[in-house]
Amino acid sequence: xxxxxxxxxxxxxxxxxxxxxxxxxxxxxxxxxxxxxxxxxxxxxxxxxxxxxxxxxxxxxxxxxxxxxxxxxxxxxxxxxxxxxxxxxxxxxxxxxxxxxxxxxxxxxxxxxxxxxxxxxxxxxxxxxxxxxxxxxxxxxxxxxxxxxxxxxxxxxxxxxxxxxxxxxxxxxxxxxxxxxxxxxxxxxxxxxxxxx
Numbered sequence: 235x236x237x238x239x240x241x242x243x244x245x246x247x248x249x250x251x252x253x254x255x256x257x258x259x260x261x262x263x264x265x266x267x268x269x270x271x272x273x274x275x276x277x278x279x280x281x282x283x284x285x286x287x288x289x290x291x292x293x294x295x296x297x298x299x300x301x302x303x304x305x306x307x308x309x310x311x312x313x314x315x316x317x318x319x320x321x322x323x324x325x326x327x328x329x330x331x332x333x334x335x336x337x338x339x340x341x342x343x344x345x346x347x348x349x350x351x352x353x354x355x356x357x358x359x360x361x362x363x364x365x366x367x368x369x370x371x372x373x374x375x376x377x378x379x380x381x382x383x384x385x386x387x388x389x390x391x392x393x394x395x396x397x398x399x400x401x402x403x404x405x406x407x408x409x410x411x412x413x414x415x416x417x418x419x420x421x422x423x424x425x426x427x428x429x430x431x
Contacts, residue, residue: 237279238278241285243308250431280338280340284335293311295426297318378420379423380419381427387416391414404425407426
């Protein structure tokens, strides 16, 4: 939503596609604990605004006009002094070849059309029907599953534990302690989760 807001595309035109795990070209590919917005707000806004400016620059170059006299709005770049306009699809290849601007202008909250408004999650149908692939969906030959038991409250320390009952269950391969936590390693998720109790 943050990128779409700054990029100036209608929310109903947004398609969400998860990126591949890549620690070289991307940073912090994790979402949890309500941290995504806090950590990504500035970078995501700048990403959308940069792409918007590059599309505007591509249109201005094609029309041979000043980019300051062009405006991106709802997936289209318009020339303010004529009736010329081009959709992003017609500009994206040319825009991708341009120099990436260092400084771009960000929208003010008064200009927001998506952020702070009610919107239907564009990938909700895929999520509730199990179409996206999550870490839990990954399977590899010989892979084992670990389930972790943590202390029931912050600050509590593990004094001891007895692994005999868990180790006697078919499918459990190992029970080990790390720090104040215990991990049950098993051949499948159900066995690992069942035995950690």
